[in-house]
Amino acid sequence: MVSIEHHTPYLSYRHIKKILIIEDEKTLARALEQKLTRAEFDVTVVFNGKEGIDCIQKEQFDVILLDLIMPKVDGFVVLETLQAHQNRTPVIVLTNLSQDNDMKRAREFGAKDFFIKSNTPITDIVERVTKLLK
């Protein structure tokens, strides 16, 4: 497993909050990127879990939006990796899986929130992120 820098609170001097989107569906990733950029966040987008872990390794983010089903490395593995390295960056899971055990598993791995994409307006996601980072 790759080593990840610990999230440290003293980094909060940054004015622009950094958001990492890990989502393999490019159209959805782009919509989120656009919305969050308009809300004045610094957005990084990657399209699979492997790239996501690489990103987290290099940079410190304020919030991670994470899809679960992705090629190469899925969202559960990303969560597991974060947990294993005690990286406490808040993770909002955005997925289309709605089985109770998926939700349960994601929460057990430390996900802060769990949204089903098709059931959630994009503005709600932006609001949730904004509220979380206030």
Next chain:
Amino acid sequence: MKIKNTTVSNAATISHKLKILAREKESTRRKLVVTAKQLAVTAREKESTRRKLVVTAQKLAVAAREKESTRQKLVITAREKESTRRKLIVTAQELKRLHNTLEKKVLRRTKDLEQIRANHEAILTSIGDGLVVVDKEGKINYINKSFEEMLGWKTSEIIGKSMVEVVPREDMHGIEVSFKERILTQVLAGEKFVIDLTNPFYYRRKDKSRFPASSIVAPVVLKKKIVGAVEVFRDITKEKEIDKAKTEFVSLASHQLRTPLSTVNWYSEMLLTGDIGEVTPEQRRYLEEIYNGNQRMVDLVNTLLDVSRIEMGTFFFESKSTDVVKLIEATLAEQKLQIEEKNIQISSSFEKKLPPIHTDPKLLRMVVQNLLSNAVKYTPDGGAIAVSLSMDTKKSLLLKIADTGYGIPENQKDKIFTKLFRADNVIGKDTEGTGLGLYIAKSIIEQSGGKLWFESEENKGTTFSATLPLRGVKKGPDARH
């Protein structure tokens, strides 16, 4: 002189003769006297005899009468006897016939019974499920062929041995179930009656390998005493594989169907919120149509997924203390817009100090949402809906949602909870219904130990009632037995 002599001699002779005659006469007289006497005696005897004869004659007459009577009786008896004889012949024939029939029946039955016994034996032997019969000590009396095949034990090796000791049982986490906790032990002890173990476990074979199984154990009761137990178990390896495949399918389907729906949702939403510039009112209307249409598809996918989760039992009943009044109020608030649009009067009455119930709020909310949105959808403008919650029994609450809507047609009442069913009188009024809401609601209520029913009159309204047990929610699929 001569003449005189002759005359004298004649006279003498005559005298002599007379003397003889006199003697004879005397003799005859004496004889006659004797005879007379004899005759008198005879006459007396005759009289006596006559009298006797009269008596005898009378007796004979009596006897004759009696004889006649007896004869007549005998005639009657003879007739009766004849009749009886005939009857007896008929009876005998009947008996013979019955006997023959009976014989045939007995033969047939015996044959049938033999057939049945052979069938039973064949069934027990060849039944696909493992079968074991134990006595009241838990010692094995009988095992079938499937038992032998599944567990690797031969009848000759295992008869008389303790089932619990010879065949270890493990829970899904691989922990061996103790003697005391074994269902078989508990059934034999009379602690449990019939156990349907739908939750799987593992059985260890003779060669120490194991397989997932489910079983039913029931006591054998004779004259109200437990004399043993029967256990039927099956290898559920295949079921587990199928279950896994089903879960994966639902998971995949939900993911694949929802991704394009999310795309349409988010992009039409972004257009509507003017993210890439203002849209004209007409464009907005079109976009709203797209958005709403897509939203309906999202709802449909969600509902279909709920149905498959119910059927697969993958719903997690995450029970917690739930304030049902609050839950109802929140649901009412959610549907405020539709209620106001149709100008529907809402009245609610909640009994004071109702205890919270132990249930899964997410699922109960789904039920209340379904019932309430049905009431709103199927009540014409200006109608009324009454929601009430009260104690039903000490162990459950009673929820009622009554509307003054279109009602359910009499001939369709029995189908209303059927999956995908929609009543004739509302299909034209509401095009969005899927016919799944009530099916889901009933499934959830029943799985949590309650009941859901309704009373309805067409064009007058419908009242749905549900009992909500304070406690009694089914455990989640990972619950251990």
